[in-house]
Amino acid sequence: MIELKRVNQKYGQTQILWDLNLNIQKGSRTCIMGRNGVGKTTLLKSIMGLLPISSGSIDINHNPMTKRSVEARPEVGVGYVPQGRDIFAQLTVEENLKIGLNCSRQKNKHIPQYIYDLFPVLKEMLHRRGGDLSGGQQQQLAIARALVLNPNILILDEPNEGIQPNIVQLIRDVLIKLNEEHDMTIVLVEQKLPFARAVGEKYVLMEKGQVVSSGDMAALSDELVDEFLAV
Numbered sequence: 277m278i279e280l281k282r283v284n285q286k287y288g289q290t291q292i293l294w295d296l297n298l299n300i301q302k303g304s305r306t307c308i309m310g311r312n313g314v315g316k317t318t319l320l321k322s323i324m325g326l327l328p329i330s331s332g333s334i335d336i337n338h339n340p341m342t343k344r345s346v347e348a349r350p351e352v353g354v355g356y357v358p359q360g361r362d363i364f365a366q367l368t369v370e371e372n373l374k375i376g377l378n379c380s381r382q383k384n385k386h387i388p389q390y391i392y393d394l395f396p397v398l399k400e401m402l403h404r405r406g407g408d409l410s411g412g413q414q415q416q417l418a419i420a421r422a423l424v425l426n427p428n429i430l431i432l433d434e435p436n437e438g439i440q441p442n443i444v445q446l447i448r449d450v451l452i453k454l455n456e457e458h459d460m461t462i463v464l465v466e467q468k469l470p471f472a473r474a475v476g477e478k479y480v481l482m483e484k485g486q487v488v489s490s491g492d493m494a495a496l497s498d499e500l501v502d503e504f505l506a507v
């Protein structure tokens with residue numbers, strides 16, 4: 277589970293997150309939504325320890341994380357797929373995956389087989405450079421890299437941005453499978469409502485750096501969509 281209490285975050289003098297409270301339940305699939313610029317990516321980066329928060333607290337799996345570094349996140353079971361994927365273009369697929377493994381303190385460092393079962397194309401392309409992969413293949417690699425440490429929480433920032441429809445479907449199926457068969461908590465920032473409804477059981481709506489509504493996806497009404505998502 278992830279619990280944020282009264283989190284404030286600033287870029288210099290500009291405050292982005294305002295007394296933000298958030299509770300992500302263990303085993304859930306949660307979509308964080310909101311218009312451009314409301315602070316969704318900033319929220320994920322704050323959870324990941326990539327941005328310092330000015331006040332408030334962040335607990336992950338009952339571990340206080342507020343003052344702990346980004347390296348502490350894999351230790352408590354969190355995997356992260358950043359916006360834009362951040363694949364190492366000059367390294368091979370296998371090397372990209374092994375970079376994920378390097379964050380581990382475990383002695384037995386190997387890439388779990390189930391990752392290739394989820395993304396067979398990666399096995400075929402193991403020795404190709406990351407930069408030679410299509411956008412959809414790179415996104416599969418980014419998710420796979422986050423999975424090599426067997427996280428129990430997977431956080432993804434707009435995994436479908438610029439991805440072709442058949443890969444979007446694959447990603448949807450993988451996220452549901454990871455949740456249902458591997459007991460993984462899924463948290464994703466998602467702009468597209470149909471995908472959010474297909475994957476998410478829970479929604480979180482943000483506006484101006486705060487959570488303004490949250491609940492079961494089935495309760496995400498047209499009124500809420502109009503008020504907080506329509507452009």
Ligand SMILES: Nc1ncnc2c1ncn2[C@@H]1O[C@H](COP(=O)(O)OP(=O)(O)OP(=O)(O)O)[C@@H](O)[C@H]1O
Pocket residue numbers: 287290292310311312313314315316317318319
């Ligand atoms: N490094 C930065 N320095 C200063 N301001 C920033 C920085 N990164 C983001 N911001 C600002 O913080 C606000 C929130 O940005 P953020 O990327 O978190 O929003 P978002 O909801 O994820 O938006 P999008 O849907 O466009 O990705 C925006 O006004 C943005 O311009």
